[in-house]
Amino acid sequence: MKTAAILIIGNEILSGRTRDSNLQTLARELAIKGIRLDEVRVIADRFTAIVAAVNALRASHDFVFTTGGIGPTHDDITTECLAAAFGRVVLEDPEARRCLTEYYGAGNLNEARLKMACVVAGASLIANPLSAAPGFQIENVFVLPGVPKILEAMLPEILTRLPTGATIASQTVTAWLRESEIATELTAIQQSHPAVDIGSYPFMREERFGTALVVRGTDAAARMAAVSSISALLRSLQAKFEVE
């Protein structure tokens, strides 16, 4: 199975000002593609931290997705960091310049906007149908914007560049009991269903405790079999539950 990592570049996430949503967007699409998201890092807009994280993640995962830092302002340093990580230069891309000229109008292409036409040498552009400034791919690293709507608009093109494996899907059994009431039996069920991952997530809703039992894997029959075992356990305990 192919693996992926996401590198979220952004002081605004680390400050607590903005709650990231790109992780969830990318995670869901990767699961459909059968690519396992192994790790996410959120780091500040600092040169050495970004270069080190890019190099660590691209060496240890099949694909890396960076988000943020490719705009026109002083705090947008992702492109130069990527260039340093790959030991390449930053170049103005003619096609990116053409898109920006078309979008802003030829007379309005100031220095800041031209910065968004710059990519790492050898990268291939990812079109931005919403606001022209492109993302780009360099080897196994996809360099994407932080604005969720723009990232989402780039997704169809990104997905065509990724291999398609067996979709990782899940079924959830929501049970109205404490996970500590079934932990031992659940361990046994996990052991007898090694083709799936069973996650146990306690929650509180309207002052009541419940547990979401999430069965995840690529094999539909294996998921069904594990859900059956969990359902049988819950029935034997006369616990209220629903399968989604």
Place this chain on the structure above:
Amino acid sequence: MKTAAILIIGNEILSGRTRDSNLQTLARELAIKGIRLDEVRVIADRFTAIVAAVNALRASHDFVFTTGGIGPTHDDITTECLAAAFGRVVLEDPEARRCLTEYYGAGNLNEARLKMACVVAGASLIANPLSAAPGFQIENVFVLPGVPKILEAMLPEILTRLPTGATIASQTVTAWLRESEIATELTAIQQSHPAVDIGSYPFMREERFGTALVVRGTDAAARMAAVSSISALLRSLQAKFEVE
């Protein structure tokens, strides 16, 4: 300035099933305490990945907060990973056992619940006023639950254990123009206000583009001065803006 990192342990975040909220909760409290959150990692419930991440982060930051994986089920492996990372054993803590006995009732303390009384040797407990099972602190690492309401309930005690520096606060100037219209001038403003960090975050709202200019730092006068410079720039461009 003291620095911190958060390690989110949880397949449910990486699968896209759950959108994390603990990052934002902790980030905001740390900012008030004057502790700079430098890095967040989200990793899967896998032994070697957790041990490696704990050791990397505790060496490079003043404080580390882990979330998730301290419950009673088979996928809760954080405590044993922490023990391995610190080269210590896992022990049942008498005070944790007392809390769990009081909460569940003496006759209901099964093996799974007793697992939640186990901590890394030498750790100090963090009380859980909501559902008894404690978190714990070992050296500079705070080991916290993944359920947001329980984590929030532990926060007051955690905060008393952290040093108090100058609060990192921010002011936001929301401007109805594209960031590429002011990027050059903004670079100059950042350079003449080195005591603050100025972030520029484009957004789309009701089909219109705007830019949030966030001035962040510990010095209120320095923040005010930067906001004044930004406001003067926006007025000179006759741009509509609000200061929050």
